[in-house]
Amino acid sequence: MSDPVIKVQNLGKLYRLGEVGTGSIADDLKRWWANVRGREDPFSTVGTVNDRTSKDGESDYVWALKDINFEVKKGEVLGIIGRNGAGKSTLLKLLSRITAPSIGSISIRGRVASLLEVGTGFNPELTGKENVYLNGTILGMTKREVDSRYEEIMEFAGCTRYADTPVKRYSSGMKVRLGFAVAAFLEPEILIVDEVLAVGDAEFQQKAIGKMQDVSKEGKRTVLFVSHNMTSVKSLCSRCILLNNGTVVINGDTEYTVNEYLKLGKDEAISFKERTLSSNQPFIFTGWEVVDKKLGNGTRVRSKSNFIVRISYLANLNLDFGKIYVAFVICDIYGQVIATAHSEYSGKSYQLNDREGQFECEIKNLPLTGGEYSIMLFCKSSKFGNLDKIENSGLLTVEEIDVYNVGKQTKSKHGIISLDQDWK
Amino acid sequence: MDRLKESYWDQVIQPKRSLLDLNLREVWRYRDLLRMLIKRDIITVYKQTILGPAWYVLQPVLTSLIFVFIFGKVAKLSTDGLPMFLFYLAGITMWNYFADSWTSTSGTFRMNAQLFGKVYFPRVVVPLSKVIGGLVKFMIQLSFLVVCMLYYLVFEDAPIVFNWYMLAIPLLILISGLMGLGLGTISSALTAKYRDISFLIDFGVRLFMYATPVIYPLSSVPPEYQKLVLLNPMTSIVEAFKFVLLGSGSFDITNLLYSAGFALIVLVAGMIIFNRTEQNFMDTV
Known part of the structure; x- marks a missing residue:
């Protein structure tokens, strides 16, 4: 065809x-x-x-x-x-x-029209109407094409009332809507x-x-x-x-x-063994594990349980790092961040006294349903800023348990967060 | 099958394009963008100021007044018997169009990096919009100049003779516009790669004015240096502009042809360099 x-x-x-x-x-x-x-x-x-x-x-x-x-x-x-x-x-x-x-x-x-960003070329001084024309012609429309779709564009964006207001007074959401609207009517x-x-x-x-x-x-x-x-x-x-x-x-x-x-x-989870300290990498994470009371040490925890996260590091102590903050970030397998355990949230900072060591954090009542999650590690210091960041440092497996004590397990299509719920 | 024919594809993107692939058809397709960019530049200029478009006139007037004081009263430079104010105003008006065309296009890549990184359109539309948009400012200043001339003619009885050479004004504008565009596009490619060149250009253009008979007539230059000053392609343009409007200065076809030839050469060179830069500029920012 x-x-x-x-x-x-x-x-x-x-x-x-x-x-x-x-x-x-x-x-x-x-x-x-x-x-x-x-x-x-x-x-x-x-x-x-x-x-x-x-x-x-x-x-x-x-x-x-x-x-x-x-x-x-x-x-x-x-x-x-x-x-x-x-x-x-x-x-x-x-x-x-x-x-x-x-x-x-x-x-x-x-x-061809490419839409790598909405509102490309918007000028804050110009009015909404003027920007629609400017943006439209930048994207390759002729003035006549914009003319014929102008009403639809403004309506789609919900900006009809603000057509003669300079875009600098628009909220950021309105700007995005206007930008997308122009793009949506490209043909x-x-x-x-x-x-x-x-x-x-x-x-x-x-x-x-x-x-x-x-x-x-x-x-x-x-x-x-x-x-x-x-x-x-x-x-x-x-x-x-x-x-x-x-x-x-x-x-x-x-x-x-x-x-x-x-x-x-x-497959692409990083291998900690290949990482070494160097002059421009004075601090590295060397691994992490979770400790679940029933499942023991490893990468497996139970849904709705309390567990300990242990993150180990290696650092060059010739440097004074100042205060150090550590984060354990849980992402879904697409890399979308779900939750972050950040030492800054509990007002906790660390001083490094040993070349090798571990940070510990207890996470309580893990509100995630069963499945696999990707872990990101992150560390910053008050003196040097970001010290280390590993986006895909391995998978955390959450075991499904009978969360609600009804003999049924939650299904993956019901989402990844397990709610505390009580139906009356 | 017809897909095997070359003409099946509208466009083939390849690493190398021919040296002078201007793709004028595409530029023509984006003529509405050209118009919008010109409109944007003009609107934003007066939207951010109190006096608005009055600045277009105030700027050369203030400059002329200062020149009258420094070069006329203090240094006592000759103005060929013309009212000093008119003499300087005419010189500045013509010079500014050229200088603005040059400096405003020299920032093409640097100023639009964000835009160029997100969407494709023939990049040459941007410098074109600056040079064509500059005409609006020039026309306002020219009209003001004519008003001043009439004032001097009626009230001061200045020796101004209107002549048919006036019809050459569009030609003078065209040559200086194209020259500004050519030098500007060459500069834009240079500033895209090596940023410190932009300082050099701003500074250089300002100095360049003193090598052009803007604040002095060519006739007052010692004969042994006249050839040198005439090497400057803007010399004959500014001289001719003063001649056609005020009747002083000189109108020399040979020198004007030299300027036109110079403009054409820098324009072609500018387009070749601009084309080259346009293709891979985004990799260097």
Whole structure:
């Protein structure tokens, strides 16, 4: 039925690591000289992939994206998923022509509008009306197109009464609504969207998701949708691409790809053994465990129970760290933060007296339902700011128990928080 | 199948584009954006001030008055027998259009990094909007200048002769606008990469004015230095502008052709450099 509207071939993007500063003019000249002689770029070492965990790459240059190939057909809603730093944003930037690729090509048929941010180019001094026109034309509409949709845009945003008020007097929510409204009435053949749905109040989010669904059901427009929110990816996308370390790992149907993405998160838990102290890392976490009265030491606790968290560290005591604060953050497997146990909340700070040691925290009556949760560790000092942060430091397994003493277990579709409840 | 044909795709994004790929068709498609940007610049200028658009006139008037005092009364520089105020005002009006075109476009990448990082449109629309928008300010100042001329003509009996050369004014504007655009786009690429250059430009443009016959007539320059001053492509423009309006100065076709040629060369160079920067600018900020 449908013809391809986007065709990506051997696409790659090379980035230079570190600051663009001393030496870059010299590098520029070397590069230019190699280019003039028709030689290969001396700074693009073949084979270096975008892998932030390996610190000892041979080159200062890194492929943020490499060997990307895919096609998108007319009317498809394609989800692009991947962990932070997998190359999603770079891919969007290339597709929306914000920056040029280093190799490869992207062929496009039809008009593209990218929505990487709402309200791009809003000027606080201008009125709502003037900003709608400015923003609309920045996004590629003509004045006449904005004219014909102006009433609808203002109504959708709920800003009709404030059309002649300067945007600097708008609340931040109103600004977001107005920005999204302009974007929602864009009518390009290809729309590129980046997580804008995560903004605005609940009512407006509903509206926004509804609008996206309308767009995708019409089947006329092609949408590329980048998000961390697997729920909206599942409800909107017909197909997904999973990026990891700058390459396409999976290109398949949504259900399968999302599941592979979740597995990837579990596999990628950091290994504490590989971490060492260094001059720019004078403090590291070396592990954590939980102690549950019944289940013992490990990574398993029971729902609704009291347990102890033990976080161990290694520090270079030649430095005076001042006061230290530690946090144990519970996230869902998508990386969304659920709850934080922060020593600052209990007014507790630590002084480091030993090179190795442990922080302890008791968590009472854990209000989470059964399942797996990802743990983030974080530490800051009053002198140096952030000392260490590990986003995916392993999984905490919460065992489901008969919380309500009725012989039934809570179901995962009933949410992740277990309420204290008493029905009369 | 037709998808194999090259013409199937509207657009192919590749690492390298040809040197002078201006893509004028696309710029034309974004003409409404050009208009909105000009409107925005003009509206925001007077929205933030008490006197509003009056500043467009006040600024050259105050500068001229100071010049009258310093260069006219204290240093006693020649103004070719013209009323000092008119002489300076005319010079400043023409010079400012060029200087504003240059400095306002030189910040294109630096000032719009946020915007350029989020959405694509032909970047050249931004410097174009500055140069075209500058015309509004210039026209207001020019009208004020004409009013002043009439005043001097009627009440002071100044030796002003209106002549047919006046028709050349649009040409003078075009040349200085394009020259400002060319120098500005070259500067914008430089400031995008090495920030300290922006200080150099602000400072340099101000100094450059003294190498241009704005506060003195070319005729008062010693003959051995005249060639040097004429190397400055703005010299013949400012001289011609004073000539067509006030009847003093000089109108030299050869020198004007030199200025036009210079403008064309910097414009082409500017566009090539701008194109290059536009593609990879976002990676350096």
